[in-house]
Amino acid sequence: MLGGFLLDLLLGDPVWVPWPHPVVVMGRCVNGLEVMLRKIFPATHSGELAAGCVLAGILPLGTVLLCWGVLYLAELVSPWVSLGLEILLCWQALAMKDLRMESERVYHALETGTLEEARTAVGRIVGRDTAKLSRDGVTRAAVETVAENFSDGVSAPLCFMMLGGAPLALCYKAINTMDSMVGYKNEAYRYFGRAAAKLDDAANYLPSRLSALLLIIAAALRKQDGRNAWRIWRRDRRCHASPNSAQCEAAMAGALHVQLAGPAYYFGKLYNKPTIGDSVRPIEPKDITRANRMMYTAGFLCVTLLAGVRVLFLGI
Numbered sequence: 001m002l003g004g005f006l007l008d009l010l011l012g013d014p015v016w017v018p019w020p021h022p023v024v025v026m027g028r029c030v031n032g033l034e035v036m037l038r039k040i041f042p043a044t045h046s047g048e049l050a051a052g053c054v055l056a057g058i059l060p061l062g063t064v065l066l067c068w069g070v071l072y073l074a075e076l077v078s079p080w081v082s083l084g085l086e087i088l089l090c091w092q093a094l095a096m097k098d099l100r101m102e103s104e105r106v107y108h109a110l111e112t113g114t115l116e117e118a119r120t121a122v123g124r125i126v127g128r129d130t131a132k133l134s135r136d137g138v139t140r141a142a143v144e145t146v147a148e149n150f151s152d153g154v155s156a157p158l159c160f161m162m163l164g165g166a167p168l169a170l171c172y173k174a175i176n177t178m179d180s181m182v183g184y185k186n187e188a189y190r191y192f193g194r195a196a197a198k199l200d201d202a203a204n205y206l207p208s209r210l211s212a213l214l215l216i217i218a219a220a221l222r223k224q225d226g227r228n229a230w231r232i233w234r235r236d237r238r239c240h241a242s243p244n245s246a247q248c249e250a251a252m253a254g255a256l257h258v259q260l261a262g263p264a265y266y267f268g269k270l271y272n273k274p275t276i277g278d279s280v281r282p283i284e285p286k287d288i289t290r291a292n293r294m295m296y297t298a299g300f301l302c303v304t305l306l307a308g309v310r311v312l313f314l315g316i
Contacts (some may be wrong), residue, residue, distance in 0.1 A: 001161040002308070004090025005303045006296040012097030015065040022092050022170055026177040029059060032193070034182065039133070048191035056178065056195035063174040089166035093173050096299050097144060099125070100292045106142040108284040110135065125149075127180070129265040139283050144260050146244055146291040147252035152176055153304045154295070155214065156207035160204035162306040162314075175203050185241075186267065201243055208244035209307025210235065211298070212251040214305075218297035219255035224290065229254035232277050244275055256287050257296060 013021065037051035066091065074082040102125045109118035118138045123130040126141045133141065156176075160168040179200035182193035212233050220226025232254025233247070239261065240246035246261070253260045257280035263272045 003087035004094055007091035008094040023173055030178055030181050038044040045191050048218055052192040052195040056199050057176055060171045060174045064167045064171045067170050086166045090161055093157040093169040099149050099153055103142045103146050103288050107285050107288040116302050136283055139285055140260055142288045143291045144249055146295055147248040150295045151202045151211035151248050154299050155211040155316055156204055158302055158306050159207045162310050172203055175200050208247040212247040214298040214301050215248055215251040218294040219299055222293050224255040236276045239276050249276050252291055257281055257282040264316055
């Protein structure tokens, strides 16, 4: 866990790595399995539910078995080979530096580029439609992504690493990848993606709340408003259809004294989501940098806490 965290901190997700990122492989598997399962199961509501359940079982379980098998074979060669390989896999399960770099591209585009460049940059890291976003909308989307993906890309993988090393961390990434691809409540995935969405809700339930608390502490350490982060988190942490998505966003909104979320377009359709936080002041591009600083501080707090828990209660 510590080795993977350090590699992510130093290298992020470099383009020169000769192998495809595990999340890319998982995404291809989701696409392939979806095509196959939709052919096997009838195109009815119950058939799509059943197909989605099979997908939600195959990908996480297959990821665990494949990862464990590879590490087992490496252990037969040498424990050091197995350790080195597991550190590399843990590195690939984390995304803290990459999240900071991608969001900082949005910041620089807002500060020195055009609005269209900023929309393109933020479109790389959000799922919503970005073509019509205003300057404030682009900034808000970037800050929300840093907050929410601190849980998805940093603290949750670390939690699963602490419990079960790389196999469990990559199992979580498989669940999270499925949800990001099929966990939508639209016509195509309302039934097929339901099992993946529910599984992701369960996997993120505790990590998202831990993430919010760590961001609140980080806000105080970074001289943001930790007290208001706590207040807004308590008030707005359920202002989302997902039980987890508003947790970190609420803490971030309170720390920065800005309002996040609200109506957004997805696949051309407007979704009237509730707002999170109070609009004490207008959001500004520098809030992206402030959000990243809090994310990094919370990331160090998280890995320190989990390493301590592992040593004290589970042994090394």
